[in-house]
Amino acid sequence: MQSLQYPIGKYVEQPYSDAQRKEWLLDIQSMPDQLEHAIANFDAVQFDMPYREGGWTVKQLIHHVADSHMNAYTRFKLGLTENKPTIKTYDEKEWAKLSDTTNLPVNISVTLLHALHIRWVEILMNMTESDFKREVYHPEHKTHLSLWYLLGMYAWHGKHHTAHVTSLVDREGWR
Numbered sequence: 001m002q003s004l005q006y007p008i009g010k011y012v013e014q015p016y017s018d019a020q021r022k023e024w025l026l027d028i029q030s031m032p033d034q035l036e037h038a039i040a041n042f043d044a045v046q047f048d049m050p051y052r053e054g055g056w057t058v059k060q061l062i063h064h065v066a067d068s069h070m071n072a073y074t075r076f077k078l079g080l081t082e083n084k085p086t087i088k089t090y091d092e093k094e095w096a097k098l099s100d101t102t103n104l105p106v107n108i109s110v111t112l113l114h115a116l117h118i119r120w121v122e123i124l125m126n127m128t129e130s131d132f133k134r135e136v137y138h139p140e141h142k143t144h145l146s147l148w149y150l151l152g153m154y155a156w157h158g159k160h161h162t163a164h165v166t167s168l169v170d171r172e173g174w175r
Helices: 019-040 058-081 106-125 130-132 146-174
Strands: 137-138 142-145
Touching: 019 106, 019 146, 058 106, 058 137, 058 146, 130 146, 137 146, 142 146
Parallel strands: none
Antiparallel strands: 137 142
């Protein structure tokens, strides 16, 4: 169950380095293409299949990534323009039940991710090492998180959910 829930393992914080920054920026930049490729040629039955027992459907998962990364983008903008702002949390399980997730096709969220990541990468590429040290306050975890930590976490997040889809494809023999 652990490998199905965390197919690439859990996020592990890394110290700042230019090499790590370059890798994570590439992860953020390429994630929409990788996710889109992972779901290429899916039919309605496949989109409605949970990626693991007790997990979201692939459709919910794709919409979740868009929701999460929209929040991430906003968190970066707040962190760059305010002094240690408190970020807004959200109930991702409840968001996954809303009509935009249940009624709309996944291509809406995939398109959103492509546009969003272009804007996000533009900001990330122009951040300095000092900018990555800026922090936001996460009220749920009751801690300050650096933008560097968030960069790594969201780079991991995109790969994590893409791996949910690709591991499902492999298990079901869909390709």
